Amino acid sequence: MSLNNVAIELPRVQPAGWLRKLDPRLKLVWLMWMSTLSVVVDSTAALAALFGVAVVAVLGLRLRPRGWLLIGGLLLLTAWGTLLSQGLFYARQPRTPLFTLIPSVQWGEVELPALQFYREGALYGLKQSLRILAVTLAGLCVCLSTGPERLLAALTRLKVPVVVAYMSVAALRFLPLILVETATIRRARRLRGYGQDRWGRRRRAGWWTALKMEFALLLPVTLSLMRRSESLATSVASRGFDPSQKRTFYPELRLRAGECLLLIVLATTWAGLVATKSLYWIYLAEIYYAPWARGLYDFARRWL
Amino acid sequence: MSSLAALVEQLDFTYPGRDDPTLREINFELAPATWTLVAGRTGSGKSTLLRALAGLIPHQTSGRMQGRVLLDGEDTRYLSTAKLARRAALVLQSPDDQICATTVEAEVAFALENLGVPSREIGPRIRDSLHQVELDGFESRSTHDLSGGEKQRLVLAALLAMRPRLLVCDEPLSQLDPQAAAEFLGHLAQLRSAGMAIVIAEHRLDEVLPYADRVLILSAGRLAGDASIDEEETLRAAFQSAKLELSDVARFAAALGVPLARDCGTLIQRLAERGYVRAMARAGDTTTESEAPPRVETASSTGPDRPKLFRAENLAFRYQPRGADVWSDVSFELAAGERVALVGPNGSGKSTLLWLLAGLLAPTSGRLWRPELAGACGLVMQNPDLMLFCRTVRQELAFGPQQQGLSPAETARRVSQVAEQLDLTALLNDPPLGLSQGQRLRAAVAAVLALDPEVLLFDEPTTGQDPDQVRRVMQAIEHALIHREQPLGMLFSTHDLRMVGRYANRVLVLADGHLLADTTPTALMNDDRLLEAARLRRPPLVQLRRALQLQAWNVEEMILEVQRACP
Numbered sequence: 001m002s003l004n005n006v007a008i009e010l011p012r013v014q015p016a017g018w019l020r021k022l023d024p025r026l027k028l029v030w031l032m033w034m035s036t037l038s039v040v041v042d043s044t045a046a047l048a049a050l051f052g053v054a055v056v057a058v059l060g061l062r063l064r065p066r067g068w069l070l071i072g073g074l075l076l077l078t079a080w081g082t083l084l085s086q087g088l089f090y091a092r093q094p095r096t097p098l099f100t101l102i103p104s105v106q107w108g109e110v111e112l113p114a115l116q117f118y119r120e121g122a123l124y125g126l127k128q129s130l131r132i133l134a135v136t137l138a139g140l141c142v143c144l145s146t147g148p149e150r151l152l153a154a155l156t157r158l159k160v161p162v163v164v165a166y167m168s169v170a171a172l173r174f175l176p177l178i179l180v181e182t183a184t185i186r187r188a189r190r191l192r193g194y195g196q197d198r199w200g201r202r203r204r205a206g207w208w209t210a211l212k213m214e215f216a217l218l219l220p221v222t223l224s225l226m227r228r229s230e231s232l233a234t235s236v237a238s239r240g241f242d243p244s245q246k247r248t249f250y251p252e253l254r255l256r257a258g259e260c261l262l263l264i265v266l267a268t269t270w271a272g273l274v275a276t277k278s279l280y281w282i283y284l285a286e287i288y289y290a291p292w293a294r295g296l297y298d299f300a301r302r303w304l
Numbered sequence: 305m306s307s308l309a310a311l312v313e314q315l316d317f318t319y320p321g322r323d324d325p326t327l328r329e330i331n332f333e334l335a336p337a338t339w340t341l342v343a344g345r346t347g348s349g350k351s352t353l354l355r356a357l358a359g360l361i362p363h364q365t366s367g368r369m370q371g372r373v374l375l376d377g378e379d380t381r382y383l384s385t386a387k388l389a390r391r392a393a394l395v396l397q398s399p400d401d402q403i404c405a406t407t408v409e410a411e412v413a414f415a416l417e418n419l420g421v422p423s424r425e426i427g428p429r430i431r432d433s434l435h436q437v438e439l440d441g442f443e444s445r446s447t448h449d450l451s452g453g454e455k456q457r458l459v460l461a462a463l464l465a466m467r468p469r470l471l472v473c474d475e476p477l478s479q480l481d482p483q484a485a486a487e488f489l490g491h492l493a494q495l496r497s498a499g500m501a502i503v504i505a506e507h508r509l510d511e512v513l514p515y516a517d518r519v520l521i522l523s524a525g526r527l528a529g530d531a532s533i534d535e536e537e538t539l540r541a542a543f544q545s546a547k548l549e550l551s552d553v554a555r556f557a558a559a560l561g562v563p564l565a566r567d568c569g570t571l572i573q574r575l576a577e578r579g580y581v582r583a584m585a586r587a588g589d590t591t592t593e594s595e596a597p598p599r600v601e602t603a604s605s606t607g608p609d610r611p612k613l614f615r616a617e618n619l620a621f622r623y624q625p626r627g628a629d630v631w632s633d634v635s636f637e638l639a640a641g642e643r644v645a646l647v648g649p650n651g652s653g654k655s656t657l658l659w660l661l662a663g664l665l666a667p668t669s670g671r672l673w674r675p676e677l678a679g680a681c682g683l684v685m686q687n688p689d690l691m692l693f694c695r696t697v698r699q700e701l702a703f704g705p706q707q708q709g710l711s712p713a714e715t716a717r718r719v720s721q722v723a724e725q726l727d728l729t730a731l732l733n734d735p736p737l738g739l740s741q742g743q744r745l746r747a748a749v750a751a752v753l754a755l756d757p758e759v760l761l762f763d764e765p766t767t768g769q770d771p772d773q774v775r776r777v778m779q780a781i782e783h784a785l786i787h788r789e790q791p792l793g794m795l796f797s798t799h800d801l802r803m804v805g806r807y808a809n810r811v812l813v814l815a816d817g818h819l820l821a822d823t824t825p826t827a828l829m830n831d832d833r834l835l836e837a838a839r840l841r842r843p844p845l846v847q848l849r850r851a852l853q854l855q856a857w858n859v860e861e862m863i864l865e866v867q868r869a870c871p
Contacts (some may be wrong), residue, residue: 008368020484028530052531066624075768077653147405147406147407147410147652148404148405148406149404149405149407149410149411149413149414150410162444169404170404173404173406177400177496182689184685184687184690185690185691185693187659187664188683188685188690188691188693189693190664190682191662191663191664191679191681191682191752192679192703192704192709192751192752192755193679193704193707193755194703194707196707216693217693219693219737220689220692220693220737221688223689223737224687224689224690228401231396231398231401231402232401232402232404233364233396234355234360234364234394234396235361235394235401235402235404235459236395236404236414237360237364237385238358238389238392238393239393239414239415239462239466240385240386240388240389240390240415240418240419240466241385241414241418241420242384242385242386242418243659245384245385245386245418245420246420247417247418247419247420248317248408248416248417248420248421248422248423248424248426249417250413250416250417250423250427250430252423252504260640
């Protein structure tokens with residue numbers, strides 16, 4: 001799938017599921033819940049549970065097949081990359097080799113060690129990929145199920161400065177355009193013979209040339225983005241947008257009873273889990289031990 | 305509330321870091337229910353004046369401002385952003401760069417939210433604004449799925465929701481096809497009738513002049529002219545003093561000594577009253593009817609023995625495997641030396657076809673024979689800025705030949721040749737993206753011509769460009785073609801029928817997912833149904849050409865033809 005396809009597809013994912021109907025503030029709180037917990041917890045089971053929650057949320061997007069393909073590709077690539085790199089280059093002890101990729105080589109006096117794939121490394125990689133994927137999927141869910149205007153309303157209501165909120169929202173709005181323009185410049189380059197021999201067949205450029213050419217993309221993309229941003233800034237200013245002024249929202253953001261309940265559940269679980277894990281860290285660091293918290297230490301050791 | 309929509313007094317504006325003011329001593333007033341056209345060459349200060357009128361100067365654009373702009377009697381310097389927005393609204397060139405929401409409803413609501421309009425009042429105002437621009441029922445539609453014309457109407461609706469008294473438009477037609485442009489202008493005319501003052505800067509004078517009540521002419525930041533559309537002599541003198549061409553129709557009328565009319569129909573009537581129509585019909589009877597337009601023939605004119613560059617047989621293309629075809633059953637040939645125009649409505653797949661011919665896309669079905677050598681198909685994209693990625697113009701022009709593996713001497717020869725042809729020699733050491741808009745277009749064309757292509761594909765050369773610059777580029781290409789041993793084929797997409805008439809000897813009409821016609825420019829211009837299918841409208845000059853049964857396509861030749869027939 002080319003960059004251009006992703007760019008064209010991204011704004012067209014058009015999720016229609018229940019997640020779109022939720023209050024954007026609740027979704028942002030949930031995103032923060034996922035982000036902090038994925039850093040705080042360390043057990044594979046807990047990380048898998050977080051990942052599971054994110055997958056359930058993705059199901060709530062009711063994506064088209066193309067959207068699933070995009071997200072599936074993202075999952076596979078991230079998991080594969082993390083598992084492989086950690087499995088091969090895991091340096092901690094103990095470590096158990098599962099198989100040898102390249103046997104050790106004796107080169108004169110020097111012996112190059114074998115390149116092996118380690119079980120502990122793979123498990124560590126799995127944990128890391130679960131961490132990354134849980135947060136990435138949660139972020140995608142929020143972005144894909146919330147229009148920029150709703151996101152702006154939610155961020156403003158959560159007391160994020162309007163300038164910061166608007167910049168984040170404008171970045172989301174322009175992301176597909178940036179991808180399309182980058183792909184167009186690559187095409188223009190190809191049309192002028194880059195990456196082809198004189199018969200029009202594909203030819204690989206040297207890595208240095210390729211690197212230079214990639215950097216050269218930055219200038220036109222940035223300038224084009226600046227021109228667009230200037231136009232957008234002019235347009236929103238002409239429509240009365242002033243970060244220092246209070247604005248209304250349409251439709252007004254109103255939390256329903258179920259959403260309030262969910263917010264309470266999120267806040268309670270977040271506070272409970274973070275407090276339990278903090279208590280456990282303090283105990284491990286031999287700063288403070290509370291006999292009454294033995295059950296919590298045990299819970300944290302097993303599940304967090 | 306003041307009886308004037310706007311009053312500009314002794315306005316001077318200088319951008320930061322510049323010594324010379326961009327606007328100098330500008331004075332004028334705008335009454336409600338009027339339509340004012342702001343004309344001037346690129347860089348004359350039109351956009352700066354419009355921004356000052358909308359109050360964005362000095363609030364959003366920094367610089368040194370002297371004098372004052374009053375909206376409804378209040379000085380823009382002391383008005384808040386919200387109060388300014390209620391008085392003056394601004395429409396820009398590209399609707400894509402102005403839309404910030406993902407749904408139509410949210411886009412219109414954005415301005416009302418900014419003004420602090422209570423939520424319960426926003427819904428009815430959204431519906432009212434959408435109704436005014438005939439977008440009823442579009443509330444939940446995604447802004448990504450709208451056509452170019454619908455997007456520009458949405459921008460208008462978003463502004464109308466604020467109920468401003470003054471609407472300022474900065475080249476709002478540049479991205480629209482003729483039909484969408486006519487619809488947009490029609491909506492503006494209704495707003496003017498409802499009491500709104502309209503100020504518009506636009507290069508497409510032929511389309512806007514029929515609506516205008518008054519023309520302000522800017523030259524080097526000064527108001528070089530301020531004339532009512534009915535004061536013909538003053539208007540002509542003002543255009544002349546600003547070294548600006550009045551619309552082609554006005555030039556035609558002036559050359560024949562006929563008073564300029566607001567619309568083309570009246571002008572044709574006046575020509576008929578003076579006997580021109582009958583005289584030309586008589587002259588037409590005595591000459592052989594020819595379909596081939598009498599444009600200047602070059603060495604590369606087509607002929608039956610010319611080698612074929614493209615041969616397409618039943619081509620079809622779709623972006624998604626299970627999606628709908630963008631178009632299908634497209635069959636045509638392109639021979640060396642042919643100049644073919646590709647016309648059709650926005651979204652009909654013209655760019656897709658050009659990309660496919662350039663080798664960037666593969667057809668879903670059908671067969672395509674095309675030159676396979678690297679660089680043999682040169683494509684100038686719609687946004688030339690995305691084709692410029694080197695540090696200097698020289699490097700940009702040398703990029704293609706270097707990739708083709710040419711020797712440094714041959715590369716240097718080609719660079720200097722195309723630089724000379726496109727008047728870029730003095731700019732060879734400048735950064736390409738730092739050039740003016742017209743120079744950037746010329747640099748992009750030169751970079752493609754440096755490849756010495758067999759065929760030149762040109763995607764919408766007129767979009768967002770000053771017509772003078774486009775004419776200059778097309779003339780440079782024509783000039784370059786004369787000196788070629790191997791005739792170059794050219795296929796360009798456009799909405800501008802004058803371009804078709806001037807530069808093409810064949811037209812492909814792509815609409816409704818099919819190639820509707822492969823015909824001559826004259827046949828296209830005479831076929832109402834085909835024009836309607838392609839969402840094309842005869843520009844006023846073409847209407848005159850048709851009424852007088854002329855053979856020539858450009859205004860100078862048309863005048864000569866009439867003067868020859870009616871001495």
